[in-house]
Amino acid sequence: MNDEEVRRRFAEIAGGMTIADLRGVMEQIRRARVADYLERGRPELRHPPRPDTVCFRVRADLVGAKPPVWRRLDLRSSMTLDVLHEVLQAAFGWTDSHLHRFSIGGDGWDRNAQLFLCPYDVDEGEDEGVPASEVRLDEVVAESGDTLHYLYDYGDNWQVVLRVEDVRGMGEPVPLAVCVDGRRAAPPEDSRGLGGAELLEIQGDPAWFDPSEVNEALADLRFALREAGVAASVISVIDRLRYLPGGDRVEEVARTLVDPPTDIADGEVDAALQAWTWFLRRAGGEGIELTAAGYLRPADVVEASVVVPAMGAWIGAHNREAQSGPLLHFREALVRDGFLRKSRGRLLVTRQGRAGVREAQKIWDALITRFGGVVDGTHAMRGRHGALSADYSRDATICLLLMVAGGGRFNARVLEGRREVGRERTLRLDDVAAWLTALGWRRGDGPVEASELYEEGVRTVLENLWDGPRERADRGEMSDVARQFAREVLRRGSASLV
Structure with missing residues (x-):
């Protein structure tokens, strides 16, 4: 049945209906579509972890930042996403004071994305997702061009997109994470909505970024403990x-x-x-x-x-x-x-x-x-x-x-x-x-x-x-x-x- 035949058949059926009947039919259609949307489970987009450990070079961009704010990181493929969360907190100078989540196939609010949740969201059970601590980085990205979304602070809604630029073998052990490069200071905690002068007052020099400061943070005892298991x-x-x-x-x-x-x-x-x-x-x-x-x-x-x-x-x-x-x-x-x-x-x-x-x-x-x-x-x-x-x-x-x-x-x-x-x-x-x-x-x-x-x-x-x-x-x-x-x-x- 082509589109013209569908329209003709609908006109025949609707011809004998009152306005109330038509509204009832439309409400049933709407409810059916909403129910289908709500009952549809989130997709499973992960793939098996690699048998070998490699180094992913990724560029992490803060979405919507003008001028751009980004970090280039070398990341060990075997790290779990809860560890990557700590790495990103160090890379952008945040203080882990808010909730977060990772996602693939879309951002953290996309119904069609697969979510990887922080402990609070797992306990609350409001969103369908996998605990971030149970998922390795190489289960969500595999090759150059693959992307991973990171959402931090559901109020300020900081969105970071990590894109794989290169995949390199590891001839010898390398640090868990290294900051290679980057541009500009990230907005401080709870700063969304502040005007330019207010933001500048709490941020200092917005153009300042030094990878060595991130690497100093990544050398902290907590990351050494993570690396030791x-x-x-x-x-x-x-x-x-x-x-x-x-x-x-x-x-x-x-x-x-x-x-x-x-x-x-x-x-x-x-x-x-x-x-x-x-x-x-x-x-x-x-x-x-x-x-x-x-x-x-x-x-x-x-x-x-x-x-x-x-x-x-x-x-x-x-x-x-x-x-x-x-x-x-x-x-x-x-x-x-x-x-x-x-x-x-x-x-x-x-x-x-x-x-x-x-x-x-x-x-x-x-x-x-x-x-x-x-x-x-x-x-x-x-x-x-x-x-x-x-x-x-x-x-x-x-x-x-x-x-x-x-x-x-x-x-x-x-x-x-x-x-x-x-x-x-x-x-x-x-x-x-x-x-x-x-x-x-x-x-x-x-x-x-x-x-x-x-x-x-x-x-x-x-x-x-x-x-x-x-x-x-x-x-x-x-x-x-x-x-x-x-x-x-x-x-x-x-x-x-x-």
Whole structure:
């Protein structure tokens, strides 16, 4: 049916309609078109990430700027878009004070574009999109001429278009991002709508731009941590602490995460996991029978006390679990962390536990994943009165792992009632309590106390990553394996930046 026949047929149908009938038909058509528009999902425009890492040279232009404002950047293809957001903030001199999003196939307001969202927009769920932290740069651009849109500050509506100018192989590692060139100062935060004189007053010389200033910002510790693969949540805590009084200690510890990881032999890891391995093997078959009160039987307590390192310095007969705190906490942690489960008065091995029986590395990997979830804020280890449990357990776990990764000891000076000669600079639980208090956490109306940190689930793991019984002189000390564990958990967030 051609257009003329359609018009003729419509005239025949409409000829017998009243004005009200015609308006009703038009309203139905309008609603159908709107519904179709709203129900149409956003397109999937990404492509698989490259198997190799390359360098994208891109030109980033601020849309609508007259005279033009732009930056030329060399970007590692494996970086995620949340990292690129931080690079662009440094490149244009902004302060990350507003929401942002990336898009391909159109700008950030285009219904036909695919969106890559900041954490706030992901949580709100008002727009359909993928978290920017889960998308690599080489999934959204691939070759010369490809474009990526960046929207910053939904009120001022700064739009930046990144266009790939060149794709170069990397014969050797290069920095995550380098500013090569650019023109003119970018408008300051919250300056949209200001007149020329007002803008000039807060902007200074609008023609000034020096790539070395951007590269100095890109050399900041936060980018080095990103490049080392440190989780974004960890960097956030470090940033909140490093500029406060005493923040030099935090920065000192954070820089240890940039160093290449320490080599730990497989045998050392296996030895440090002896307590986990013993329980999983002992619980094989019919499981470990518990008493009517739900405790380990005395004979099992005696055997387990020999292999659970934290029991080495514990005073007592070691034959009743209710009186063997470190053992009880460790056994409960095995259930909490998914290696054992209780059923009909017995401890049985889970699927995850069976994998650990076959290969101790599986235990290590499961623990890294478990506490990585705490660090990411996706898993709460325990509740806490007056606090959002996931947020507090995240911050407390991050601070404790930072302390251990930086060479600290898992005890408190105030609890010992003395300072050890030569250890004044060694981090302790007192320092972690001060960090958490600085982050805004409180115990009632007072500061966080060091004694509270003994309750954190990560303590049970760290103190038992030891290759034999702990002596009384080992109080608070961490093994090399425990320090490596802390570094791996803290680094688990952005491993794609290698």
